Amino acid sequence: MPKTRRDYYEVLGVERGASPDELKRAYRTLAMKYHPDRNAGDAEAEDRFKEVGEAYQVLSDPARRRQYDTFGQAGDGFASGGAFNFQSAFDLFDMFFGGGQMSRPRSGPRRGADLRLQVNITFEEAIKGVTRAFEVNKPSPCPDCEGTGAMQGTSASTCTECQGRGQVQRVRQSLLGQMVTVEPCPRCRGEGQVVESPCTTCHGQGLVDARKTIEVQIPAGVDNEMQVRVPGEGAAGPRGGMAGDLFLVINVRPHDLLVRRGMTIIYECPITVSQAALGDTVEVPTVDGPATVTVKPGTQYGEQLRIPGRGAPDPRTGRRGDQVVRLRVVIPSKLTERQRHLLRELAPPDGKPHPVRRGFFEHLKDAIGI
Template sequence: MAEKRDYYEVLGVGKDASDDDIKKSYRKLARQYHPDVNKAADAEQKFKEVKEAYDVLSDNQKRATYDRYGHVDPNQGFGGGGGGAGDFGGFGDIFDMFFGGGGGRRDPNAPQRGNDLQYTMTIEFKEAVFGKETDIQIPRTETCDTCSGSGAKPGTKPETCTICHGSGQQEVVQNTPFGRIVNRRACTNCSGTGKVIKEKCGTCHGAGKVKKQRKIHVRIPAGVDEGAQIRLSGEGESGVRGGPAGDLYIVIRVKSHEFFERDGDDIYCEVPLTFAQAALGDEIEIPTLTEKVKLKIPAGTQTGTYFRLKGKGVPRLRGYGQGDQHVKVTVVTPTKLSDEQKELLRQFSGTEGEATPQEHHETIFEKMKKAFRGE
């Protein structure tokens, strides 16, 4: 048999602890280890140990005897269970705290807010830039129109549960070696609602709610970006017992664009330049989100140079104005040159004639053509 631990050690107090200190420590540990609260395998044993220590140290005569003789005195009668069946060694206060004695209990018939819903919407790149309005179909739980949410057949109404008398809870009383324990749990007769439906609604079968497909009109604001959430208040599932409906959150996913890329309110694109355009300078036409604009390329422009088109970006979602468009130029090196062109290059004349760009740059031209067409 394992040797008993020192009672002061069990309660975590010193030998000079006051009665209040002992009581406070006991209540704390009793709450922690009570089997109805703590489901650990050793919780019940620890609870018994705490109870035994408190029974001794809370009694001045027993405490004095224990301080003198410890666990070995045959006349102490330690571990005898302390108070009678109706006295739980002060633990009744704690049980009231846990199981509702004098404390506030949730009204099972109180209004309850409906659940929020989430819907993921995928839109085109330019729809995110300029916004759009559309209708979506949302499956959601709504109040049954037939019974107005009562769950009862029209002409009837739910009745107060005769088991819990409308409280939604049942009390189970147990007499244990440690006293009288009162457990409270959801009433099994009414499932914690406090009401019993004898004649159920034929539409919702007593649930008070039905699943419906609801069409909802959605406005996507201009400038919305990937991952943004749009909250539609009251468009979630309906509340319970007259409670407010939840909200609908629309999560935005934006498709990528072949020519444009976005970073916040700014737009980025890449355009090709011939060797001659970069060396001699030129004026080229650039597609933007709304139109085509002229861009002047200075002579001697290097590949990778960025040019900014002010105000040609995305409308600012929160604020005024628009971002900018940043144009990166890539110089395409010719691969097919005549002997004359090669000689001219050797002489640094800066001309390349009608040479065809490399194949891997052809995709840049193709994307740019689609952007000009507004695709």
């Protein structure tokens, strides 16, 4: 686990608005520079190699980059760290360079699969955060062989094909002449170990399905479709491989009265013609309970009021956005004779409305979400 988690943009040495091409270029340069094959025994270079890989992995994925830009590592569940390991850094490097000369085939036990779980939470839980317990049925280390895949009393032996290295060299003739490539060993599939007498419970896989209860703290401020990563709670890896991650895909149930746009919460507040004309104090719902706002005399349709600090929080800083109250003047459709008379009194002498003051429509356009 890295000691301090630096900003991903800083790690890659690019601006926050960097294009995908700029990210790619920065990653290519830095990954080559810090590749352990070029910096044998240099622990700091190794850390940097891993850090650069993690930063590129997040920023090159548009959805995860958006999430990172809004919420930082906290929103991505990366804050707990440790999930992006050294092997992942090599895998990414291989993917990026298409398994070039400097890459290293994966060897050792394989990593378990990532799991995804949809989680339904309420509007209020998304704003305030919630601790949830889940029962997950997932591949887990086999209790009979302790995940090794070998029958009790036996153990996996070193692969004779690759002498435990997990990789073999192949010499090929190509147009460019003789080429030596390094490939995962076909006998042990890169694991370096072979199970001669498989465990009968798990058929040598080292895995059995088991139910496990996992308690997860969903951070305050999560929004629809965000993913909360729970490192190491995915499927266990076969024969002692590292476990994958569990991703909770957040589904927020809509609120009856409130709508969220990023860190802002919007409430459409109906007011009567007389409240708009004469002013009033009005009670409005917020996620923290009812609040009171003051409607000024002469309020126009669509004007909005702001209640600071009653919006959604930024999971990184905990700072909360505002609630916006949009005032919707409700025009009465049924009138008594007396009301009709009184409303006629309101009409200006020429029967035409007063011109709307300048800037009013600009104000409206400012409204969040339109």
